[in-house]
Amino acid sequence: MEWLNFIIEPLSYPFMQRAIIVSVTTGFVCAVLSCFLVLKGWSLMGDAISHAVLPGIVLAYLGSIPIIIGAFASGFLCSLATGYIKENCRVKEDTVMGIVYSGMFAFGLVLFSKVDTEQHLNHILFGSVLGTTHSELIQILIIGIIVSVIVLTKRKDLMLFCFDPVQAKVVGLPVRLLHYGLLTFLALTIVASLQAVGVILVIAMLIAPGIIAFLLSKRFDRMLIIAVIVSIASCISGTLISYHFSASTSACIVLIQAVIFIFAQAYRLLVNHYQSEINRKAHL
Helix, strand or coil, rough: HHHHHHHHHHCCCHHHHHHHHHHHHHHHHHHHHHHHHHHHHHHHHHHHHHHHHHHHHHHHHCCCCHHHHHHHHHHHHHHHHHHHHHHCCCCCCHHHHHHHHHHHHHHHHHHHHHHHCCCHHHHHHHCHHHHCHHHHHHHEEEEEEHHHHHHHHHHHHHHHHHHHHHHHHCCCCCCCHHHHHHHHHHHHHHHHHHHHHHHHHHHHHHHHHHHHHHHHHCHHHHHHHHHHHHHHHHHHHHHHHHEEEEEEEHHHHHHHHHHHHHHHHHHHHHHHHHHHHHHHHHHC
């Protein structure tokens, strides 16, 4: 009965119901994208875009336009700038991202310190799941559903593009469209995740589910399923734990995913050791 009350009691409050829906929606779309980011080696890209949205948020406030528009425009334009610099410069992509997005984040911090906004910096950086309003819930649901449906529908094309762009181009896939399309979906997901986990902790939610699934599976479809299950389970349990222990919801979610990663890594090491022992005995 204690475990039942642990689950039922928080759900009796409307703000907790919204928090569960928001965290699960965010967790689902982040898990789906994380598989492609891990396969493509774009883990740093999620980190970069999440930091680049900050100046867009402040400028959107100054222009009296929806924050989501400013955040998306800032993140997407910076990703385009990164691609342009990479194609016309000898510097490697990870170095370009580090320079461009750290500069954008610093620019956003300067703007934020000079402009008196209604947004609290901690809410932008670390999120506020429990403070999600009805309008923000609808916004997150719309973005999450659109991104998830398109990515899952085109998952085979995106998988080939992430795994082998040259082969994808040979078979006639629009590689450039897939490239910028994936960047667009990533920027939209980060914007939708601002309210839930903030620009900092969204990095973990875009990496952890995919890498955990990568350790536990060898097929991409199974990898997607495992990533979604891990992400949703950690989002629900993290939200409930944060209610009972008065802790940060996003931090609890990420902490649970980190623990799952440790167990997944330990499991993979044991499996590899067992297989190596079998192979060694087979050669004796």
